[in-house]
Amino acid sequence: MRHTLPLAPQFYVTAPQPCPYLPNRMERKLFTALQGESAEKLNDSLSKQGFRRSQNVLYRPSCSECAACLSARISVADFKPSKSQRRSMNRNAHLRRRASSPWATEEQYTLFRRYLDNRHADGGMADMDVFEFAAMIEETPIRxxxxEYTNEKTGALTAVCLTDVLDDGLSMVYSFYEPDLPRQSLGSWMILDHIEIAREAELPYVYLGYWVPGSPKMGYKAGFSGLEIYRHGSWQTLRDPDDYSADTHPLSTDPIAEQVANISLPDSRG
Structure with a gap:
């Protein structure tokens, strides 16, 4: 009798470095390579367990004394836009969407640099050159x-999102936009438009990356109804954000060996 073995990727841990979200904390990530014929199945499976993709790597926060970073997704069926979100949709009705294969352009990079210089000049991506930008966009082993979002009147590129198509939703890997249009709330509006894309494609979720209670950078994600977070091995509806302060306690995270042992891997069947 033939038995099918599970995929067995190797997992590694990064060295600690200062946390970009919470002061006086150190960040550490658990990661594995995303490659080969089974890359798409592995990405689908680990995305459902709180992992995110960056080029050919899947990672998840694994800090030694903190579990504040919680993977977040929106349940499309449970989402209802707020009044401010409806206003954002109206303000951006002049933008036109175009989806294409992951190919970097000079126009994208120009907008990307303007966005970084204005919003994240001291961030980890601040020194990214055009070749590194192209790698971020183009190096993907999955779908x-x-x-791109352009102004229908001027043709100007206004916002861009690198998006993965999973078997159960859309994953917004990285987005950037024109920083000189703060009233248009372009970052949140792109999420609203991805909810619509997912609805049209009959996909149940939009994955947003990490929500971090106590971090002003990530607080906006809690403003979307239907938000779910991955916590203690399962997806659960977001409650009052203040309920998650215990996740910064030193005993809030399991040892690395236990975390890896609890990861569910897809088998190798086609």
Missing amino acids: SRVV
Whole structure:
């Protein structure tokens, strides 16, 4: 009798470095390579367990004394736009969407640099050159799209999102936009538009990356109804954000060996 063995990727841990979200904390990530014929199945499976993709790597926060970073996704069926979100949709009705294969352009990079210099000048990506930008966009072993938004009157590129297509939703890997249009709330509006894309494609979720209670950078994600977070091995509806302060306690995270042992891997069947 033939038995099918599970995929067995190797997992590694990064060296600690200062946390970009919470002061006086150190960040550490658990990661594995994303490659080979089974890359798409592995990405689908680990995305459902709180992992995110960055080029050919899947990672998840694994800090030694903190579990504040919680993977977040929106349940499309449970989402209802707020009044401010409806206003954002109206303000951006002049933007036109175009989805294409993951290919970097000079126009994208120009907008990307303007966005970084204005919003994240001291961030980890501040020194990214055009070749590194192209690698971020183009190095993907799975089904990915670049979603561009242009002004229908001027033709100007206004916002861009690198988006992965999972078997159960869309994953917004990285987005950037024109920083000189703060009233248009372009970052949140792109999430609203991805909810619509997922609805049209009959996909149940939109994955947003990490929500971090106590971090002003990530607080906006809690403003979307239907938000779910991955916590203690399962997805659960977000409650009052203040309920998650215990996740910064030193005993809130399991040892690395236990974390890896609890990861569910897809088998190798086609």
